[in-house]
Amino acid sequence: MIRALTTRRTELAPFLLLLPAVATMLFVVALPLIFSLWTSLTPYKLTKPNTLYDFIGLTNYIRIFGDWDFWEAFLRTIAFLTVAINVEFALGLGIALLINKITWGQRGLRTIMMFPMMFSPILVGFQFKFLFNDHIGVVNNALQSLGLTDQAIPWLVDAKLAMFSITLAEVWMSTSVFAILLLAGLFAMPRDPLEAAKVDGCNSWQVFRHITLPFLMPFAYIAMAIRSLDVARAYDLVAVMTDGGPAGRTELLWTLVARVGYDEAKMGQANAMAYVSTILSVLFTWYFYRKLVAARRYMGGAE
């Protein structure tokens, strides 16, 4: 009876309640995206405002798709995101499992665990640039003082190490997000299956593998989906640490877009690239969201 009452009377209510949210997103994201789609079809240069009205079709897209440097940056961005998100997940899971076992002083430990989240990405960039400085950086100084190496390791220059250093900075900045979300998942976990498994003589690895982990997977996908929403935040720190260099070894889509768009003022071409990076980000989020929905079904939750 109540149900019948509510559904009829409040047909409009859900839409009204959602209106502010939808309006905000349309205004701040959708409208600008339409504008930048238009600019990507023009030879728009910031310093020559009139170029905004020359329609050149897909020329910008054809140009970037024919450019190997662009594809290299594109593939590197995918590799960077994949590695970073997986490492963050693994580390975050480890930390969450440890903290979950702690009974005394957990609130303090959890705050310490979230410490890196207090750092603005731009600050993380400066911080790791100094830490990884080959000459006066703390990392090399420590390694040399401990006698682990007598070399000055060029963390931000070497072909392999440069990407590694950037990934490490990103992992440092974002692992906490995974840890806190997974910890919430562990807290929500029912105790009974765990106790039952122990009584049945399962060892801790078996318990983890067959009970804890499957239960946590939806939380993992939630965490990944949420993380994927702002992976592009990594731009700030890469821009400060290497800005894509040296010799393009750490060039990501975002650094390329910024350089072409602002330094060279070629906003039309930059926005064509930005569109590709937008699609990439959206696909990442969409992928994790599908996984989440699938995991929820698997858990037997009612959709």
Place this chain on the structure above:
Amino acid sequence: MKLRTTLVLGTALVAMAVPAFAQDYGKHDGYTLRVKLIGGAQYEPLYAEIPKWEAATGAKVEIVSSKNHFELDKEIKQDIAAGTLDWCVGSNHTSFAPQYGEIYTDLTPLIAAEDLAAFVPLMIQHSTVDGRLVQLPRHSDVSNFFYQKSLFEDEANKTGFKEKYGYDLAPPETWAQVKDQAMFFSNPPDFYGFQFVGKDEAVTGRFYEMLVANGGAMFDDNWVPTFNSPAGVESLQFFVDLYEAKAVPAGVPNYTWDDTGLGFGSGSIAMDLDWGGWSSYFNDPANSKVAGNVGLIRAPKGSGGKRTGWSGSHSFSVTEGCDNKAAAASFVTFLTSYDNQMVEARKGLLPTRTQVWDDAIAEFTAAGNTFSADTMTTFKASMSEDAFTPPLIPEWIEVSNVLWPKLQAAIVGDMTAEEALNAAQADAAEIMKDAGYN
């Protein structure tokens, strides 16, 4: 030479004839002047003087933006794009100015001729784009050669060096000597002979000045890029060789100005080509380990017999759309006035008025500050004889952006110097063609 002497003499006379404090800045009662100024610690002391101009003219100054130069550059490009050039005075730089097209007005008709004559003529020349004086130089910059004195005075070093290289160890006169000495002093990973900036427009600039010093040029008369000439390869090879020999820190391809400055201050770099703005930092015991041990000479010569002297000036411009150009020009004149340049010179910035150079040196000498006096003297010489700007064309940054990643590729060994420059030349040629130069 003779001509220059008379010119300098002439401007000095003019400067003395018109005492700076008697300057008339006009009356602009009730007017609010909107300005965008470069921010940052070393630039702020000048802005503390602004109330004096407000008191003299009755106008108000509203600082609508204060950012570092790269951020300000972005912002001005955004303003051009959005059509929001609703301000009058902006900080500018000789290297950035050509990109902005005609948004800044020609100052020649707005500023008294005798005022302009008080500036170092070369600085006025550098501030001119397409025959228009689009900016008034505030202070300028050029790099000179810093080194740790004790290393060159050490007897063991002297004999060891002579044995190995067959000539006496002395502060270098040529870049070839710098290379020998850098390799001699280096003891990686604790100590390096030299260092250089390795990315962005910074490394383009360093390569460019070496190219000029070695007798090459970026472009020929028809604006075709020619930096892949033998002189270009020789210039790039200098950086490649030092990097391969580990005579510079392994991280230099990621270094910009702050890294080299802090590196020399850390006491573990023997020699450093750096900007005048760092000299007081290097000699300040609170910040630098080499304080008291800093030697300074003019930048060495390249194989073409010319000294390196890549230079740029910080400056102020007035927008074309400004609604009160007289007030704006008065403000710009005030900021670059004799008194205010003295304020900045005392902080170690390099002035653009002839008279200020001399008076600042005299003031330092009188105060017994020989380090600052010597620094000023060295920079004065290079500023008036060695300084040159990058080509003042809007495409400079774009060309730089195709060049520097290739310079890096050669430095880290992905390409040979010749391959790298040829590849960059092809890209640069396309940019110039697209822009309609040839």
Place this chain on the structure above:
Amino acid sequence: MTVTVESRASKQAKKVALWLTTFVLMLVMCLPGLWVVLSAFRPNREILAKPPVWIPEEITLDNFGKIFGFGAEQVGIPVGSYFTNSLVIALTSTVIALIIGVAGGYSFARYRFRFKGGIFLGLMLFRAVPGIALSMPVFMMWSRLGLVDTKMGLIIVYVSLNVPFTIWLIDGFFRQIPQALSEAAQVDGCTRWQAFWKIEFPLAKSGIAAAGVFAFLTSWNEFALASQLTRSTDSKTLPVGLLDFTAQFTIDWAGMCALAVVIIIPALILTFIVQKHLIAGLTFGGVKG
């Protein structure tokens, strides 16, 4: 008897060992950040030395003195107005995002309607658009609307950054609260609004608190868009202020660290206070979708 005592003791020892291991691990994880905090209290000469100075020879407040202007040497960085701007912008945008997000989340949790899944996913995907792709077009729009260099301009942007995640969290949270509760209240004569306000909202407090912390941290630390949309002391925020320590040729790393500490401390305090609600608030209503 002795057996239980021993096992209790060994259990205790295990606990302490676990605690210590975790604590040390956390500390190692925090080291890169702690180094920033420590650097704020040391002079440049020591932080950037070669050979390194491991044990600080000099602990100083000079770096703070410089930025707040009570030291001998003053750097003209208006930290006070940056701090106020940051606080006003972060708090306002968090509150607005929470209001919008609670309304939206409630709608998703309690109603069935057409295109529900699509709208939800759409909101999330809009959020995934990289800031660098938005900065130029948003700037152009904002300049037409006169929102550049205003607090309002940034607040609007940050609200949109935070609404999708808030909706996600709140939606999950409301699902956890049995619908029967509010239905019972409605049977007792409450309006739907009263039922929400008196019964469901108080139960959702920790979910709202958790969403609030995330929203606050995002706004407080955001740089990419703030650096494009702010210009003067009218709206510049603390992270943008970090760049004031970089001039064309120089960087004052110790000073930057001091400002970093100023940025970190309020965020840390807030996180600690809300910590109790945070975990509870993040449970996403189980995972039942």
